[in-house]
Amino acid sequence: INGNPTDLDENGFISKLSTSGEIIELEWVTGLSAPKGMGIFEDHLYVTDINRLVKISVDSGLIVADWPTDAEFLNDIDDVKNGTVFVSDMSSDRVFALMNDTFDVWLQSDHFERPNGLFVDNNNLLVGTNDTIYSVYIESKEIRAFLEGTGGIDGLETVKNDQYVFSDWSGHI
DSSP: OOSOTTOOOSOEEEEEEOTTSOEEEEEEEEEESSEEEEEEETTEEEEEEBSEEEEEETTTOOEEEEEEOSOSOEEEEEOGGGTOEEEEETTTTEEEEEETTEEEEEEEOTTOSSOOOEEEETTEEEEEOSSEEEEEETTTTEEEEEEESOOSEEEEEEEETTEEEEEETTSOO
């Protein structure tokens, strides 16, 4: 981020690290303001950057496309592995999706108070919010509470089938 996480200052960058954590290239990708969520599909890295989704060539480290929005705090990314890029917008009650080279609001709901952590599990998108993880059936967009009283979800991943790990803004895992 390299500054305030909401400033459109182009001070942000992405570093390239070795698998042991050594810095290979400190400023591998530049021209970003506050990069947050990331995911790789085929030969491209998709990154949220405050109010846009950015597509970066993994080979060159160059930005090859971007999709601006009216969002003020795009954050997490998931399901890049299947070609759809779901993105949470913490400044609103929306989840965006990049499908067929179009980036737009996929679902808006009063349930999504400050949506952040995302995880696609089979046919469901798990959406971590201010105090609940919701499960959204992707095909119908039906929403149901999955886990309540979670605190402000940040990261959300699976460790095994039907077992998840998540972090919240209070510092819990």
